[in-house]
Amino acid sequence: MSGTLGRVRADLLALVPDLGTWWYAVALGPLLLAAVLLLAAGRRAAPPGHRVLHRGSMVAAGLSALGVAGVALDRPVLEASWIPSLGVSFSLRPDGLSVPLLLLTALAGVVATALHLHPGREPRPEPVDLADTDPTSPIPVVRGEDVPGLATYHACLLVVLLGALVAFLAGDAILFFVGLELVLVPMWVLVARYGDPGSDREGAALRFLLVTVVASSLVLLGILAVATATGSTDLALWAGEGGASLGRGSQLAVAAVLLVGLGLKTPVFPLHTWLPWVHATAPTAGSVLLAAVLLKLGTYGMVRLVVPVVPEGFAAWSPLLAGLGVTGIVWASLVCLVERDLKRLIAWSSVAHLGFVVLGLATGTQAGLQAALFGNVAHGLVSALLFVVVGGLKHRWGSADLGRRRAAVREVAPRLGLALVLGMAASSGLPGLAVFWGEIGSLLAAWSPAADRPEGWFRGFAVVAALGGALAVAYTVRVLREVWAGDRVEPRVPDAVLTERTALRLLGVLVLVLGLVPTLLLGVTAPFVEGVLGR
Amino acid sequence: MPDLPDVTWSDLQLPSLPLPHLPAPDLWGSPAHWAILATLLAALAGLGLTGRSNRLAAWVGVGGALLAFLATCWQLYTLTQIEGARRGAGTIGALPLGDLDAPLRLLVTWPLAIVAVTVAAVALVVQGYARWYLWYDPRYRPFAATVSLFTSAMLLVVLSDDLLLTLVGWEVMGWCSYLLVGHQSTRSAATRAASKALLVTRTADVGFVLGLLVLVAGAGTTRTTDVVRHWAEAGPSPALTAAMVLLVVGVAGKSALFPFQDWLPDAMEGPTPASALIHAATMVAAGTVVLAQLFPLLSVSGPARLLLAVLACVTMVGAAVLAFAQGDLKRLLAWSTVSQVALMLAVLAAATMGTGPDAALQHLVAHAWFKALLFLTTGWLGVLVGGTAMALMASGARRYRVLRHRFGWGLLALAGVPPFVGFFSKEAILGTAEAGTAATGGGFVPVLVLASVGATAPLTAAYCMRAWLVLSRPTAAQGHARLYEPDPVERIDDFFDEPQVVQEAEGVERAEAAISSSARMGTSALMLMTLFGGVVLLLPVWGPQAHVDLQLMAATLLLMVVSALLVRLAAGGVRTRDAAARIPAGVSLAAERGLHADLAYRVVVVTPVLALARAVAWFDAEVLDSWVRGAGVGSRLLGRVGDLTSPRRATPALALVLAGMLALAALGVVTA
């Protein structure tokens, strides 16, 4: 079977035109160009209508996705001197670790740009008589609309994508950092300006920004410490050295700083409190990008900057990291049982999923790392899917408060309902859908961690994580019971529109494909994992 | 009692027939692939591609099941052509997980192949039946797809040679049961029951997953045969015991053993085809399949066996008693399922390596036939009379002659009356348990199992008798019965019709009065299997068997007859001929509510967990988050303080300068 896949891949590769490093131009160029054009267009007194902006942005994201696909297949290496005095080069070097995330980013980009932006509006009034229905309550518009600042909105989306792609592609630590930082301001604008007007969006945006900037600063410290020790900022060289040029104390310190920084971004348990706020406030596309791309930067950073670079330091911290990850799983799942805001609930479930990812990482085994990488991508897909659904529902309902009375989604919006069921099922680790393999892999790895990890602790973590898995089902059931099932059909809300359907289909199919054939992804990451831990 | 000769099972078995050696070309993978893929693809296609057409969805669902059935039959045939009758097959390729070997392979052996055929057959019947049963249901399409998926998952469990694949099938079934039970999501009872089913089974699955982790971690592979070999070679160890105990807990959840039993009767909220599928051949029986696959490990870990035996025996007897007291036929069948599945598991606990686990699988197969038949027939009658409560069902078998044999044969098989299929499987179980007793010299577990089985048999007979008495009660006005008899049911051609929304009312009416040919055919097939399925159990392909103790058999049959007569006697004075009416009302009510297990769940698990969740949420918002909020507020406050205290006069500024200088200088001198 894998032989067939390999052949298929070879055939596909033969079909792809060999553009070499020009792929990068295709992948990054449209984003940059379109972002600039959109920004300029938004400045005009009479900006173009939403159709033009929306389509332009989608075309840019689509083109870029094509380019990313080309990059993923061709894997060209670009090396150019950038800041010679610091020894920093502009090097783009995709590998088994980054390719899945690149593709995920491109996909998330297409989805995010495809979704319509709607002007924030007040929550729909609740029917006075709860038993009765309120046929006059307005049905919200879910198609494209002329929203003020739409051009800037799309430009911000594209810049976020650009930054994330750069970070994932970067073969140089400083370049990675630049990419990491590039996403912050547009994301901030997205939340602060286009977020839910009913909540404190400025506060949430600022919270996001400050937390992630503290995180970035710590990452920068770590990067610089390693850079001064090794005398280079080349990530491949760092990984090759395996921390040889750092003493144990330095490794511990660097690992601590980097892990705290990246843990804030990921986010890992006690540093997670910003995430639900931001998710609850961000516009749907922002949530999609945040979940599918930005959080990935944290875990990617851990795998890229910590695991191979300061192995000794990482090994020392990994029991703590794993413990925090596991705590996060249970913690977030418990909160999900009582959370009243649906969007926040989904955000909490993200925390739980990333707990599994962190647990896998911390085990230090190939199985764990593979599972973590898989779980990472799977979480990106699933939470993007869920945020598309939940964001859509929130717009339709006027708020995501579960305490409000509303029509059963299954009755009034079956397409959204199906996507919700799929997403929640995947989120609770239903096998055959993507998340399962990451979770079970993490558990397997945690039960038999690497030789230098305390086995007893990790087994305990595995037990707790398994319990967390059961809690995930509990909150899934809760959501489906409260949102999906039921007999109310008023106030009516429209079902998924074309853009949502397309996005949901795209994500749903991928969730399913990855769940059914996990080897597709595991095969891509395996060489990298072997290279890191097989030494 | 006269001295009866000893008979071993092999004496009863059919002679091995020489089958012609025909070429067995395997096109594109093995039949196992086909069986699983056909149903899986049917599920996906049913969800994604059928659009709004119920007819297409029906074709897809039934077609998938048919294909799976054919594939499993073909698989039986191919097994006869293979030396050793074991056949492995790969799936999606090994997972590249570094040191951990995860080949994800399938394996077919004779017993499992027969189980697979049974599963596929029941699924096929259920699909055909569902098309009729949900004729006017706007959600027929997702239902059909879910049934397909469910079938696929069960087949995967049955055919899997990899613990991961087993887990996949295991969990998917749990989810599908959620969707099927909660099919009528507008009814809160259905949603509640579905949630409960999923939650209870998934909670127990934590044990399953952990047990699996232990096994896999020890063996370094997920391949079941290798795991079994590894641990069997290693011999009994605490780790193995722990793993098996955990697995037993997981199985207990899925199979509704005590203390997880309560979800199953509630799951009757689902549509009847779903009940038939879940409770006859698939999910609840999956534990039996898995433990049978791991039987060598179970047999060497005493505590796990003990646990399994105790749980199963308690459940077996208790459920049989509760079944008797139910006021709803479907719930009676549900409790009966609980009891019967416990029977299968109990025999696994009692069996030794000498006898092997096949008696459990035999009972699984037998149970699949008759329980599916009973459920589907009950559903049919339910449609005709508008509910499944005993009061509504009364005289059903008299009013509708077409149902009479279906009910009668099904109940006879359930009670284990010869020559029905249940008789053979029960005898196999009794024999195996007795063999276990003999092998261990009267060990606690086999004795317990033997005693419980012995006790369950008459109890089963009793509730079967009760049901039959109610169903076959002479109708109050025989004239009415005549009215139905000339043309008992109308038929509809469901595979070529499409219910129209505008004709919904008419459709309902028709469906109430009519049965489709496919549904009728399916139940007929099941009926036949109930009668002749014993032949399958007598095939020479089953593993080493215990001998049959004719004395025991006779004693059991005698007990059954006695209990049936007692029930008849008890029913005598009751107008409805319902023996359960003799039970005090309070007891009866408690029994119908599953002895308030719900309350226990809520007190023991749900309330504490929710309280913990609230505490956690509060802590998170008020304490953990405070550092973020505090950072914001604090820095602004500090800034304000700094702004207000920053000198705006020259002299204080100079003081700051000089004091700063002094401090710095002192610092410099100290650190120099």
Next chain:
Amino acid sequence: MSGLDVLFVAVGLVTAGAAALSVTSRQVLHAALWLVVALGGLAGCYLVLGAELVALVQLLVYVGAVVVLVLFALMLTRAGGVPVVTGVPQRVAAALVGAGTTVLLGGALLSAFGWGRVPIDGGGSTEVAATIFGTDVWPFELLSALLLMALVAAVAVARAPVGGQDDPSQRPDPPADVEAVQGERP
């Protein structure tokens, strides 16, 4: 204790005493006059140390020009019309900081150079002059620019209409002594 030591102690005591009075005197004018004494004493110290040129410059520039300038400023600003000293707490703090400075500096210098005696062998005036016009010509040139600019700036600032009580139309004359400073260039 050599004669030079005794001499220095004598001059030093005078200097220190005058300095102390100049920073404590409540009379503004007295303070300025005590400063004259202190700076003069300092020049004396230089003389004792054998640096005649520096002593001379000190006398000329400070006593002759700066202090005169200060006195003029005092008169022009009508003695300021403000309380002379700050409140007690600040004075205590000031004393602490001052004492700290003394301790720190004295400690550092004494610990570095000890209590021993050394001969006075500084270069003569010619050497200093040679250095100024030879080696240190660059800072010297810059210094001349500095003085020029200070002068220009002082004139401009003093003449600038600054608002407040001042009426822009009545521009006062610049301080008459500015040129005097310029004249004292070494």
Next chain:
Amino acid sequence: MIRPALPYLLAAVLAGLGVYGILARRHAVLVLIGVELVLGAAGLVLVTVAQTGAAGDPGAAVLTLFVITIAAAEVVLALAVLLALFRARGHVDLHAELDAHGEEEVRGRA
């Protein structure tokens, strides 16, 4: 022969007195006096270093001259500014509010 400790001590005392003068006085001119004392202390150290052989080159003495001259230049400008201050505010109190506007801004907010 001389004990360099003596001039150093005097320099320290002068510097301390100067610092005290700077901090304890409100009158701008008196603050200026404090600064002059500190500068005097610096000069004394320099001269002592130059004259007791601690310095390798005669730059130390020249530096004293530079310090004195710079001080003079500063005093010139300082007095001009003080004059301007006096004309603008009617006092030369260094303890007076210099940033009334900012203060008012802050108070307005608080």
Next chain:
Amino acid sequence: MTLEVDLSSVLPVLAPLAAAVLLLLMDAALPGRREPHLVVGALGLAAGLVAALPGLRLAVGEARSSFCLAGGWCAYRADHLVSALQVCALGAALVVLVLTWRDWSAPGPGAGAETTGRAPVVTALLLAATAGVVAVPAAGDLGSLLVALELATLPTVALVALVRTTWAADRRARAVDGAVALLTTSLVSFGLLALGAALWVAATGSTRFDGATRAEHPELLVLAAVLLVAGLAFKVSAVPFHAWTPVTYAAAPLPVTAYLATVSKVAALGGLVVVVRALGTVEGTTLVAVAVLAGASMTVGNLVALVQQDTVRLLAWSTVAQAGWVLLPLASLSAQAASAAGSYLVVYVTATLLAFVVLAAVVALGVQARPASLEAQRGLLRSHPWLALPLMLALLTLAGLPPAVAGVVAKVVALRPVLGDETWWLALVAAVNIALGLAVYLRWVAVLVAPAPRRQAGGVTAGQGEAGTGDQAAAAAAPAGDRRRVPVRLWALTGLLTALLVAGSILPVGAL
């Protein structure tokens, strides 16, 4: 004793000086004319700039020097870093000159009365101060350092005090207040500097900076260095020597504030670099003082900047914070550290200048009563995108956030020496301050990005001239409806500086 004199290498100092003197002479010869003076001044600065440019190409170890002794010591020594600082200072001064062109060339309202003190004088002062700034980093001995520093400081005091005669009397008085604040601090700092210099000589036995290798009294040397650093730190506005900064910045005319915030800082850093380099040659010395100063400056500066309501004050406190960043690398006392600080300073100066130029343009627009207040700039991105975008770029550069990669690289460069030394506590303080700083600048950016408020008609009345900055009175005099145009020279400056930052972001040159 022979002294090699190479006039071409000291031309960056001499050219502005000569121009200043020429200006004063011209003032005598051509009373009443203003433009020629400014042209001469600009030419002088430009000549200095051009003369300093070749220094940028120097390799490591090479230097353009003058006033050299046979032993290899030079009183003036400009290597690559120093030349870069000089170019930066001269360029920034040129920008300030252009910024202030109209102010200083325009006649006042009364016939013959001048708007700004005496325009030729202020120009001369600016030139002289710049010459001092340029001379500081090249100083080879304490004498040159002290004199050059004072040359760089004293004229700025006068510049603060010399304000437009058209301003309200109260406003002019406040300028004097600002001058007093600057003056007193600079006086005391000079006292410290002098003491430090004396101790330095006592410790090393030489006034020359190459003599430090044979320090006989290391503890004395450290004390001297601390005093020198303390004396210099006031100029760079490091905490606790910063108190004058907000007062003076808010009081001085906007161009002068810009000058203080940019060119003056070069002098301070130049002095620090000289000291640190000299100290770096001494074995086993550390300067915790610099680390403490850096940490305290950035923290206090950012915290207080966070609550400011006036952009000039915000920039003042941001200067304090940025001073911490400039000082940060110097905590490690290495040659690399000096370059790092220099690089950071260059980026900082460019960004700050850009911010001030845009601020001046906004003031020139005169649409609000208090154009420098933060609220007045709400919605600037909508109303004047081509002003707001450069301003945002400048702010992001100061914050160190992409797309202003130049700022990121500057932060990277500044942090590297600290991490090379593994001074983790300082690194962590810096990390926290990146976030704090971001909050500061993004608060401003958020105001720019926010939707514009509804402007009530006639909200501005003439006479509300007490607000923060420069062309206030004139701005207030204009009725609200009359939207004045931004002068071309401001556009040119904005464009130039933006181009510099953008170029630096695309192709960051990194360390010097």
